[in-house]
Amino acid sequence: MPTIELTLRDDQGHIIDRRSLKRYPLDWKSRSFHDIEGAVENFKRNALPDIEADLLEAAQAALIQDKKKI
Incomplete structure (x- = not known):
């Protein structure tokens, strides 16, 4: 079966989030x-x-990191 x-x-x-590696x-x-x-x-x-979900989670984490730096 193709995957x-x-x-x-x-x-x-860098890999975004642990769920990013998915099959x-x-x-x-x-095969019609x-x-x-x-x-x-x-x-x-x-x-x-x-x-x-992965992209939104990564954006949220980046925003939190940016706020911590301020």
């Missing part, structure tokens, strides 16, 4: 166009909220 692996990194190449298996049975399209839609439904 998509995502790693979110900041501008310096998303693409589950398709017959319909199955592939469904697998990609399922990936988007699962991965995009995780990515958004």
Whole structure:
């Protein structure tokens, strides 16, 4: 089964958050166009909220660090 692996990194190449290393298996049975399209839609439904949460968490942590420096 094919798997998509995502790693979110900041501008310096550091991994953003522990959830940033995540694997998303693409589950398709017959490899038909319909199955592939469904697998990609399922990936988007699962991965995009995780990515958004990681980015928001990183932005919040950066804001907190900036406020501590002031």
